[in-house]
Amino acid sequence: MENAKGKVLKYGDNVDTDVIIPARYLNSSDPAELALHCMEDIDKDFSKRMNKGDIIVATKNFGCGSSREHAPISIKASGISCVIAETFARIFYRNAINIGLPIIECADAAREIEDGDEVEIDFNTGIITDITKGTSYQGQAFPEFMQKLIAAGGLVNYINENN
């Protein structure tokens, strides 16, 4: 996988899938349309202040609540290159891997990196570098099984390759 590099948009604990993509937009499943409303209820300027390749950093339990896959889909379709968090809610974690949205758990990075920092992530080593601050962190590597899923480009491709 290629490195992710971009400016950080920083959030706190328990960012739930209702604020990532409010249910009033769930009458659509079109990624481009969902992207227009991504993070709208937690950060109404999200779509204005983000650029393609930017990185979301949040603290505990990112993606809690509803199982809606529309949440990681809207983040990926917005052009976010990676989400770093202290922990992820389990359904969001599965969904992100299944649709090929890169995510990485790293408690220190999640706490210390600030909004607006320039950050780079090397997915092969799991190393997260805060270019602005000149610090680096070791993120948690994926188990081998998940690496295979990611390498295949998500669960659908993995199943197609293994059937």
Add this chain to the structure above:
Amino acid sequence: MGMTMTQKILARAAGLDSVKAGDLIMAKLDLVLGNDITSPVAIHEIEKMKVEGVFDKDKIALVPDHFVPNKDIKSAEHCKCVREFARRNEITNYFEVGEMGIEHALLPEKGLTVPGDVIIGADSHTCTYGALGAFSTGVGSTDMAAGMATGQAWFKVPSAIKFNLTGQFSKDVSGKDLILHIIGMIGVDGALYKSMEFTGPGVASLSMDDRFTVANMAIEAGGKNGIFPVDDKTVEYLKEHATREYHVFEADADAEYDQVIDIDLSELKPTISFPHLPENTHTIDQIHAEGDVKIDQVVIGSCTNGRISDMRIAAEVLKGRHIAKGIRAIVLPATQAVYMQCLEEGLLKIFIESGCVVSTPTCGPCLGGYMGVMAAGERCVSTTNRNFVGRMGHVDSEVYLASPAVAAASAIKGYIACPADL
């Protein structure tokens, strides 16, 4: 080392003698579930897979329940997509408007979820079926698609927290107060990736409907699943509902738990979660001491609290009384069968005479879809399961989670109250 109840169910489904926390396994599925929000995404994914149809047309349940009867044109297109997929693949358990109900109330009622099952559903409250001694957990649409195609899903075997229940509820306290109390104690990520196993002598006193409510909200503590042992009450329920054979599992005596939490049910009080997290709990005594919390709307229903016991509790409080002026109260029996039973028992009359509106089964208001969306600055006491920012409408509206008894009493008073305040 012994296994927890959940680990035993997963070991069987994976064809293994034993599993331990952290193992990655591939398990056979007994049921794959989806609704009108999540299924269209899954159907789109399954069409990209090189597979012929679905793994078993009898082991898939499709329940349009969120935005039905269709709330707008886009929702109608989603429902049409699900309906046509069900027809094309001859899905046995597709439930049309008129037959349907809120998925997690409907499937146990139809006997489609039984002890020992491994169930995935593209809805986070799929964990409800743990009340019957099944392993069931919420997933996303791609997992649902893979489950429908292959009949299998991968899981990381969870460790567990054991909740040892003793005593019995006092008056006006129910399963909702128990689960809100637990979430308040351990937090919204207190059981992250883990099983929540409910056990102990107190379990016997919990009705099946209370157990459904408790297991339903395991996800609100971050849990992978919530599970109850199978006892006489479960067997009685299954006699009436189950459509197939089932397998009863018990946790080993030497099973290892990350944590054991003792709860005396008799000490619990009516408990309410304040905005904007389910862990932000206050007991009714604390609320009274802090001053009245005035409200605009009450919702009684949902996959958490829309079953017949919930309707009976609400009706008992509302009978012979009228809701406060200016309050809107919306009652949603969770399935057609619950609705019919409300009709036969005279509960609908009580609801309407007290000033409530009674809706067809739908998830609508719980997630701010329709049938009770809130404006800026409005407050709702709701028997639903989430009170996140904007959950029931405007980002500046507020949701207070409570039991049916508290919700009904609050509708009468116009501020948060319990039946003892009437």
